[in-house]
Amino acid sequence: MKKYQIIVMVALGAFSFAASFGFNWFRKQKAADAAVLPQEPPASETTAGLSGQRAALAPAVLARQGSQGIDEQMGLTERQLQHLIYDVREKMNEYNQRERELAEEAARLELVRQSLQEDIEQLNELRETLDLKLAAINEKEEQIRNTLIAVEEVERVNLERLAATYDKMDAAQAGKIMVNMAANNQLQDVVKILYYMNERNAARVLGEIGSTRPEVAGVLSLQLKRVQQGE
Known part of the structure; x- marks a missing residue:
């Protein structure tokens, strides 16, 4: 696995652990707030006492509502985390797929390169063979030219001698x-x-x-x- 993939997985694990820890902490805090709520008053309490009790219960109710809001926020955060993990996995799968495709393409290109290299080597061998044959042909042509020149020279000498005879x-x-x-x-x-x-x-x-x-x-x-x- 690539180095950056390991880093991403470690970061996701740390983030998941932190989110889980925070969620559990808020739940424990909620239970603690519920434990400190006062008991219901007896029926003999006066109207003034009931009003005071309502006033005393107001902070606990607000705390409960706040805890519920935090729970909702934590639930949203968990969903976002799940979506994030899903998106990251999808990206990693896409990356791995692309990496495999690139590796296959590189392998095909390597085969093409090797084939071209073999063709080049064969062409070089053929060129060397043709060069040798061409050199041999040029040598033969040079020999033929020299032979013709020699024959023409001999013919010229013979004709000059024959012409001198006819002159006489x-x-x-x-x-x-x-x-x-x-x-x-x-x-x-x-x-x-x-x-x-x-x-x-x-x-x-x-x-x-x-x-x-x-x-x-x-x-x-x-x-x-x-x-x-x-x-």
Whole structure:
């Protein structure tokens, strides 16, 4: 039980004891007042004696009436005390009920918190796993880029060497070879060779191709222009 509940119960007990003690004391006082009332006078008393007796009885009657009023006040006080005790008990019951509800709500919130904490931990683990996978993917992409760069560099070196060979060849002979390559789905290779050739020699080769296969020369010229503009 809470400390303040113990204090309230002790206070109510003390108040109840004081009220009961006062009520009993007033009842004893009432009995004492009744005991001191005078006996009825004999029939032989004179009218003057009766008047004196009434005068003597007047304080006792007033005391009795006062005692009755006090009894009524004490009865009202007891009723008020009963109502007070009832109200306090009701408040304590309401408080206890509210305290239980709050405890249940706190327990539910704790369960929710634990569930959220577990979700957070799972998400953190998933994030770490994804970070590792992403790092592996980035590493693979970097390797692929480096490989492509290396391949392009090797291809460029080979094309430059091949273009240097075509620079040394006769234009008519080089043109025949390139027409055959274009016919065998190697048009892009022909364009790259022309790109790396000496500009004057490449023009002579295109002229020889145009004299026999003008349509092929037109396609090669257009593709070569696109490569040069995209550089």
